[in-house]
Amino acid sequence: MKTRDIPALGVSLLTHVLVLAALYLIKLTVIDPNMQLDLETVFEPERTQEEFTQELNIETSIAQTFNTQPGGAVTGEIGSSTAPVVTSNKIERSETLEDPEIEVSLRDVTLPSDETIGKDFGEGEIKGETGAAVDGYGAAMSRMTAELIRLMRKEKVLVVWLFDESGSMKDDQQEIADNFYKTYEELGVLTQQDQELKKRDTPILSIILSFGETIHQHTEPTNDLQEIKDSIQKIPVDKSGLENMCQSINATVDKFIASARGTNRRLVVIVVSDESGDDGDNAQVLETTVSKLKQGRVPTYFMGRESMFGYPYARVRWIDPKYKLPHWLQIRRGPETPMVESLQWDGLRSRWGDTQLAGFGPYTQVRMARESGGIYFILPNDEADLYKRRDLTNRKYEFLDMREYQPSLEDRRQYIIDRDNQEFRRVLFDVIERLNPLLHKELEIKVGLFPFEISAFQSVAYKEVSKVVQAMGLTEQALAMLDQIRPLRDTEPSMRWRANYDLAYAQLKTFRIRHFQYLLAVDQLVANPKPKRKEAFSDDKPSNHWSAQRVKKTIIPDQSQYDRLAKTFNLKMTREEYLAELEIEEKEATRLLQQIIDTHPRTPWAIRAQHEKNRGFGIRFIDVHRSPLYRFFGNGEGGIPLPKL
Numbered sequence: 001m002k003t004r005d006i007p008a009l010g011v012s013l014l015t016h017v018l019v020l021a022a023l024y025l026i027k028l029t030v031i032d033p034n035m036q037l038d039l040e041t042v043f044e045p046e047r048t049q050e051e052f053t054q055e056l057n058i059e060t061s062i063a064q065t066f067n068t069q070p071g072g073a074v075t076g077e078i079g080s081s082t083a084p085v086v087t088s089n090k091i092e093r094s095e096t097l098e099d100p101e102i103e104v105s106l107r108d109v110t111l112p113s114d115e116t117i118g119k120d121f122g123e124g125e126i127k128g129e130t131g132a133a134v135d136g137y138g139a140a141m142s143r144m145t146a147e148l149i150r151l152m153r154k155e156k157v158l159v160v161w162l163f164d165e166s167g168s169m170k171d172d173q174q175e176i177a178d179n180f181y182k183t184y185e186e187l188g189v190l191t192q193q194d195q196e197l198k199k200r201d202t203p204i205l206s207i208i209l210s211f212g213e214t215i216h217q218h219t220e221p222t223n224d225l226q227e228i229k230d231s232i233q234k235i236p237v238d239k240s241g242l243e244n245m246c247q248s249i250n251a252t253v254d255k256f257i258a259s260a261r262g263t264n265r266r267l268v269v270i271v272v273s274d275e276s277g278d279d280g281d282n283a284q285v286l287e288t289t290v291s292k293l294k295q296g297r298v299p300t301y302f303m304g305r306e307s308m309f310g311y312p313y314a315r316v317r318w319i320d321p322k323y324k325l326p327h328w329l330q331i332r333r334g335p336e337t338p339m340v341e342s343l344q345w346d347g348l349r350s351r352w353g354d355t356q357l358a359g360f361g362p363y364t365q366v367r368m369a370r371e372s373g374g375i376y377f378i379l380p381n382d383e384a385d386l387y388k389r390r391d392l393t394n395r396k397y398e399f400l401d402m403r404e405y406q407p408s409l410e411d412r413r414q415y416i417i418d419r420d421n422q423e424f425r426r427v428l429f430d431v432i433e434r435l436n437p438l439l440h441k442e443l444e445i446k447v448g449l450f451p452f453e454i455s456a457f458q459s460v461a462y463k464e465v466s467k468v469v470q471a472m473g474l475t476e477q478a479l480a481m482l483d484q485i486r487p488l489r490d491t492e493p494s495m496r497w498r499a500n501y502d503l504a505y506a507q508l509k510t511f512r513i514r515h516f517q518y519l520l521a522v523d524q525l526v527a528n529p530k531p532k533r534k535e536a537f538s539d540d541k542p543s544n545h546w547s548a549q550r551v552k553k554t555i556i557p558d559q560s561q562y563d564r565l566a567k568t569f570n571l572k573m574t575r576e577e578y579l580a581e582l583e584i585e586e587k588e589a590t591r592l593l594q595q596i597i598d599t600h601p602r603t604p605w606a607i608r609a610q611h612e613k614n615r616g617f618g619i620r621f622i623d624v625h626r627s628p629l630y631r632f633f634g635n636g637e638g639g640i641p642l643p644k645l
Contacts, residue, residue: 212238241644
């Protein structure tokens with residue numbers, strides 16, 4: 001550096017120091033460190049499009065004021081299109097976005113009024129909420145009040161209530177009718193308090209529809225509360241057992257969108273159903289409905305139940321009116337994903353006897369709610385008539401535990417393309433398909449209601465034994481397929497798919513032990529048919545059937561029993577070698593199940609693993625009583641038909 005440059009450098013340095021000092025003093029004099037600012041965003045009245053499950057507490061009193069932040073605390077998460085780890089508001093930029101005229105002073109902070117907050121800042125593409133957990137219909141209806149007020153501040157609305165006509169919904173319909181007064185009285189009170197709504201004549205009209213195989217209209221557009229309530233109580237029960245939900249929503253939009261627009265109203269659809277719909281499995285039908293809702297700007301809300309974990313069906317108890325016998329009837333309740341991602345087989349038959357809740361709503365309904373800008377309300381799982389095992393359903397999943405396990409909510413067709421382009425997921429799904437008893441009836445192995453007379457039992461049981469032997473071979477093949485993709489497991493980005501793999505692998509290891517135990521149990525009963533029912537049951541009705549039961553303790557064959565099985569199935573190992581192998585297999589299956597519990601804690605996969613671990617690996621036959629009156633039921637000639645729910 002030349003000497004003549006030093007004065008210039010000094011001047012520059014001194015100038016910068018003085019400027020920084022001045023800025024520092026300005027900061028200290030303008031901002032009082034003890035002053036607290038209470039700022040509120042002007043976007044609060046627009047519903048935050050969360051993908052978290054929100055818990056809403058029931059409140060039975062009529063609200064007298066409007067809460068500009070409807071909804072409860074965020075506690076869980078239901079799903080997203082790409083299953084991100086964290087959520088984000090999906091509000092796209094709009095050319096019609098207006099800047100609110102709000103003056104903010106550091107000395108005197110002025111908050112916007114309700115009228116300013118309620119101002120329409122422009123339409124954009126808004127994704128709906130994929131799960132709001134509520135205590136019941138009352139809480140859901142309270143949240144709907146806030147939603148309707150939010151929409152009514154922009155424009156008048158035409159609300160179409162669409163009720164499922166299935167027999168399992170009758171109690172729900174009554175509860176909805178009882179809660180209608182609260183919702184509509186709140187709407188009346190809040191409408192009178194809101195300056196913007198007071199300017200509009202009849203800001204809300206309602207229509208009651210119901211659907212099953214077809215759709216039925218019960219009212220014209222009305223604001224008569226008694227007419228609405230009376231019409232709900234008159235909804236028929238559809239005898240077909242079909243719930244064409246997507247087609248019914250399509251028909252609703254087609255019929256009412258023009259008249260709603262013609263009267264300057266926003267069409268809103270609210271669906272009440274405890275099933276996921278029979279036509280939602282058709283990707284084209286579902287996506288046609290989604291497209292129509294988005295194009296028509298029709299927010300669609302669902303009041304429904306939690307999906308079954310990785311399984312399409314649930315069972316509901318029905319008591320026949322003549323003999324008062326309980327029957328477990330199948331309804332479509334899931335799954336929570338575009339297609340099933342877990343085994344549909346419990347090693348002997350389809351999973352209906354040990355279905356569990358998923359922590360998420362059914363994919364079909366949740367996708368429609370999300371894409372249309374609506375909400376899927378998850379009603380409580382305290383359904384008295386739903387078949388459920390205590391160890392699989394007495395739980396509550398939390399957001400932090402489930403946020404990395406969200407199901408995909410993308411278009412089913414794109415989901416299949418993405419899945420099949422990834423070897424890990426493709427092979428795992430292939431295993432699920434190969435071992436699906438809903439597709440391959442030979443995997444439905446009889447476990448109950450064998451004839452009580454031993455010779456008749458032997459004749460029936462030996463036919464099932466051949467199925468078990470075939471199932472053993474298929475299980476070995478499936479394990480080999482999963483072993484081949486094991487190196488890809490740790491590179492799989494989705495925790496959901498990792499958990500799917502872990503559970504399927506551990507279950508197959510467990511099933512392999514139970515298969516051979518089934519063979520031992522059949523042989524043991526034929527050789528020594530001693531009733532055991534008095535040990536397990538308290539009633540004294542005479543036994544008339546044998547049923548297989550899963551138990552913790554495995555059967556240890558004596559030498560004569562093992563020799564019979566070795567000869568029948570051409571076993572090469574000795575009894576001692578078999579017992580040593582059995583011990584190794586039990587320890588390995590137990591380790592794998594415990595590993596799932598530790599790796600995926602407090603998730604449906606951990607609950608399922610604990611369930612398998614609790615059941616143990618053994619099979620035994622017990623004698624049971626079944627009412628002979630059941631023979632009168634069925635769809636055969638002369639049989640009493642069972643209702644289709």
